[in-house]
Each structure stands twice: as structure tokens, then as C-alpha cells.
Amino acid sequence: MDFGLTLEQRQFDDSLRAFLTDHLPMERLRALAEPGIGYDETLWRNLTELGLHGLLVPERFGGAGLGVLDAALAAEALGHAAAPVPFVGSIVMATLGFMNSATEAQQDEYLPQIAAGECRFAVALPSFAGQTGSASVQWAGSRLSGRVTGVADAGAATHFLVYLADGHAAVVAADAPGVSTRMHRSIDRTRPVVDVTFDGALAERLDAANAPLVAARRVLDTGRIMLAADTLGAAQRMLDAAVAFAKERVQFGRVIGSFQGLKYTLAECVTALEPCRAMVWYAAYAQDALPDEARLTACHAKAHLGDVGRDVARLTTEVHGGMGFTDLLGLHYWFKRISFNRQMLGGPERCREEAADVQGWKLHA
Amino acid sequence: MDLMLSEPYQALQAEIRDFIRHHGDKSPKVGGGRKRPDQKTLDWQKRLVEHGYAGRTIPKEYGGFGATPDVMAAAVIAGEFARANVYAGLTNQGISMLVPTLLEVGTEEQKRQYVGPTIRGDIIWCQGYSEPGNGSDLANAQTKAELRDGYWIVNGQKIWTSSAHYAxxxxxxxxxxxxxxxxxxxxxxxxxxxxxxxxARPLKTMTGRSEFNEVFFTDVKVPETQIVLGRGKGWYVANVTLKHERLMIGDASKMTARLEQLISLLQTSEIDGVKLIGISEYRDRLLRLQGEVLAWKAHNLRLLTEAAQGIDSGVKRMIIKYGGTMLGFRLSSLAVDALGAAGLPYESLGEDAEDDDATTWNIDYMYDVGLMIGGGSTNIQKNIIGERGLDLPREPKVQGRA
Structure with missing residues (x-):
């Protein structure tokens, strides 16, 4: 039994973090946050050097063929950097969508392009994702009609992978006739939300999954684990910043970290956050290795990180005092990143509802 | 990441399962209060030591099994006994604290005299650390011992001495x-x-039972040779004991077992004909706790792996006492709330007898508060996490007497 990371995983994690530190200093992050499209051409292209885009893509399609745990490590690093990269939608969820539901020919067409960073997918999920807003897309005669709001990672998408209520998926190009999008800068300026309207847009169905709804839920669950991992990275960044600040800032003639009140706040943060790392690892590993526990642990990881992330975000902002509330320090990018993650693909309440469902715990029974 | 057990541990697992199949019927009941082990428990303990499921790493010459320390093997053993709901052997302060201390710093004579009988359960120890005037500040102990004519003459008082009434x-x-x-x-x-x-005077606690004692010393004579390591070395020896304070491997499985009991309690209790698990307010609390227990279990697996690799887990380990006791209390709190008014009748039969379910949950609920206080209270834990874990500066020293 070995509950930990391999040497390769640690090296990949180190190089990704070092890359993000170099390429995304605070002034760059601010500049990218202004338009708020959640995408930067240079950053995206440079990340291909690390092989990030093909992380989950099987080797025969030009990827690295790694697992969900590897993807979770990358998500944590991206959250730590508050990186405007459409990672969850394109690199993780769309890739898995093709692997679970597409024919060999369809995989052969799209997966190499995903691995090369040439196409950027956004995933539009129907109501079973548990998001507020509207999500109703119909399929008729190879055409999509309807509207989905709150699509993530779609600020610079070249394609959409659209899930229907029965779990079937369809591919459509973002610039295809009958597809119109409206981007909103979100509370988290590192990632927008997009409303997509389909008006008889010609699309290609992915029909290879034996149980389409199961395959679709698997994509959803993996997306949720990625958001949990992103929150973990962002919350860790905030906690590290607060600890460093508490060792420097002097008030009443003392470094503020020597005050018990503040020390206890930080102790509570680390006590809540540190077990979350193992929880995310376990949930990610379960996606590939423990099918019986995969749904339950994904729902719980998303819900629990949503709650712990919010607490850590608030408390660490408070530790910074008035500076924490200003734009000047930039701490708010991580606060908002955590807030965004909480609401996407189902908030904690919804995810726990599904966890109850998985265990057959019915209301009013 | 690979949660499969490797071959030698699978073999150990199979061996334990075989042992439990053949001998499990001789096991005493799991759990129960703190009391002197009865003959059935002593017989079982002896059998466990023979097979290496207790006293596993104690050298053979001192009555143990003589295996190399291996946290993974320890976890497999603990896990198999918990899974089969079979008594995993005595856990007491003599076994977990004194024995490893003597093995490290005791004289040959002390090791021969005490280690074997202690791990077999023939000698029960109690720990004389805390005093009325110093709970958290252990090094400030004031109980005195003066050397006179080959004897230490001890005067003073200790408190919170569990098992002193039968040790x-x-x-x-x-x-x-x-x-x-x-x-x-x-x-x-x-x-x-x-x-x-x-x-030793029993100290009745809020549970209504006497889990602890006060111990009074009036010119108590102790032979001079009964000292460990030497004069003035007491603080060092006490810290050796702390160094041996291993991660409580059973913790996560105990937490899981408690969660399972809680789930079945909510599945069977009802208000107005509706099962509590079907009422969203109860169910939501249960789900939150389930998520936290899952995080805790995974965290324990991570610590176990690090311990097996000889890695010092640092702050990851320091959060265990604070986080674990808080989570434990919230689990028993939901149980007490699920029992509700029907769970209020409370008659503890004392530590030697078995209480009804409601009383047992209520004892846990109160005892968990004791666990937060004992062994370094929650606030002391937060100081440790902050100062040793996060390297935050200490509180400025108050000027005063040592």
C-alpha cells in the first residue's frame, strides 16, 4: 500500500508550479484578468511544452495517457497560481468525454488536436450537473437547439461538447452556423461564464457509450474533483500568504503571528485544509481504480472543499487586515477563484444531495 | 498511489484471518470501560503476544515477539481485528508509554522485571504526571522526592490518574x-x-463515573534503584515517552465505525413515523460528517505511508489530536440529537458493566469533551500547530518564577 505521489508525479508538479511562477507574476495576472476571458494565447501555447494538454489523452493519440490523480495535481497547481487556463473543460472533461463516449474514428479526429492544444473544448452540461441557471438542449435530426447558461472554460473555446439530458454527447464547432455565445466576466476575473444558444446547429453525436448517462456522470464527477483540487491549491496559496504575513506584520510592538487569537485562526485553517489534500487524492484515484467509491467520494470532495475553501478564504483574508480587502494585494483573485469553484458543477448542497442518493437515503421515507 | 497491499502484507492478512477463524470465539468483547483485565482477557492477550499480534516489536528476551517495527504491519493487524470485531489486545499506558521508554532508557534489570509482565497484562501501570497546579505545564511538577537512607521519600499530589484505583x-x-x-x-x-x-481516591467526572483518580503521597518510600536513567533526567525520560507516542493507527477505523453506528441510528430512529435519515436537517448533518470522516480516513492513509517511509509528517501529524477529537465530538453530538428526548434517561452502571445504547452515546458525548482537554488541551494543540507546525513566533514570556 502506498498512499502518496510517485517521483514522476512530484517532478511534474514541481515543473508545472515553477512554470506558472515564472509565467504568471501578479502584474501579468492583473492584465489577463481585465478582459476576463480566462485564456491567454501565449500561456496556453507555452503549456504544451509541459505536455499539459495531452495529460489524459492516450499515448496512441499523442498524449501522455496519465490518470485522474495526475490531472488533480495539475488542477491544484493551476488553482494555486489562479491561472486563466481552460483546463477543467478542455483538458480534462472533454478528453474524458471522448474517451468514454466517442468512436475510435471520432477519438482519432479530436484527441490529437486536444493533446496538441489546437482545439479548446468547453463542456455544456444539462440539468443533471446541478447548476442553477437554464440548461435545455434538444437533439433532432443531427441538429442542436436550446440554451445552456453558465458554461465554464468557454471564453476562447473552439468547440463545444454538449451533453443531452439522456447522457448522449454531441460535438459542435463554436463558429458553426446556429451557435451563438455571450460571455460574462464573472466574479472570478480569471475565468468567465458563457451562455450558449443553439439554433438548429449541425452537430456530431458521440454514440459509443453503452451506458451514456453513466459515462456522462463520470465526466461530471471528474470535473467536480478538478474544481475541488483547484480550490485546494487556491486555499493553500491564501493560507501560505497569511502565515507569511503574520510573521512580518508588527502591531502593538509584536509580530501579529505571536498573538494567540491569530495563531488559532491559522491553526484551524491548516487543520481543516490539510486532510483535504488526501481527500482529493483519494477521490481522484478512486475515479480510475475504485469504481464502487468513485461517485460518493467525488460528490463529497466537491462539497467538502467548497466549504473548507470558503472558510479558509475568509479567515486568511481577515488575517491580512485592511490590506486583505484591497485590490492592491491581489489576494481577492484567490478568494473569488474559490467562490467560483464552489458554484460550478453543483454546489455543496447539491453534491451532498447526490451523495445521499448514491447511498439510497431518501427524503421523507 | 496504490492502495493494494503488497504480497507480504497480504500474507500477514491471510494469516490473521486464519487466526481469527480458529480462535476468534475466545476473544473478549470489544470495547467496554476501563477495568482490570479479567482472566479471559489475560488468556487472549497471551495468545496475541505468542502470535505477534500484541507486543509485536518487543524483543524476545523481554517477552515479546521480536519483529522489526513496521507501521504497515501494525495497520494491517489493527484493520483485520477491527473488521472482524475481535478484541485487538490491551491498550494501556504501561504498554504504550512505559514499555517503549524502558526499552530505550531503562536498565537491563528494569527491562527484565517489567516489560514482559506489562505486555501480558499482569502488571497494570498508571501515569503520575498531572498535578492540581499544573495541567498543561507538565514540567512544573511540584510533587517532591528526597533521597534518605537509600529510599526516595515522596510527598505531594497527582490528579487525572486514570486506572490508579486498580493499577x-x-x-x-x-x-x-x-x-x-x-x-x-x-x-x-x-x-x-x-x-x-x-x-488513590476516585475522581467522579461529569459522566457520573470515576474514570480518573487523585493520588496522594505522604512519605511514600521508594527504593533508590527505582529511578529511570538518573537524577534530574525526568524531563528527558518523559520526552522519550512522547517521542514514542505513535500515530494512533486505530483512530480512523474507530471514526469509521462510529460513523457506521451513527448512520444506522438515523436509519432506525424516527419522529412522527419518518426516519431521521429521511429528514433533510438530520441527513445534511450526517452527510457533512461523512465527508469529513472520508477526508480524515484518507489523511490517515497518507500519514501511515509517510510513517512507513520514515518521513516526519510534521504539521500533518500535529493536527490529528485537535481535528480528531473535534470530529469525534460532532459525531457523538449528532447521535445524542438523533436520540433526542427519548435518549435522556441516563443510568450509567459504572465501568464494569454494559450500559444501554442511549447511555453509551451520552457517555461518549461527554467523554469526548474530556478527550479534548486531556493529553494537551485543544488550545495547547493549536499553540503546537501554530508554533511548531507553522513556525509562528511564541507568545512573549511572562516574567516570573520558574
């Missing part, structure tokens, strides 16, 4: 060098609880 022996932290500094003035003595002048 045979005590390991005692006391002040022997009053002219030396706080930490250098302490010694570590081993003494019989039957010594004249020693009186």
Missing part, C-alpha cells in the same frame, strides 16, 4: 533537585501502588 505500579514524574531549574529538577520513578502512605 499495580505507577511511573511518576517528580521533583528531586529543588535547587535546579524547572526542567533539570525532575526525576522519573517507578513505584508500587501498594506502598504505605499512598492513597
Amino acid at each position: 499495580d505500579m505507577m511511573f511518576l514524574l517528580c521533583r528531586t533537585e529543588p535547587d535546579k531549574s524547572k526542567h533539570d529538577g525532575l526525576s522519573y520513578l517507578l513505584l508500587s501502588m501498594k506502598s504505605p502512605g499512598l492513597e
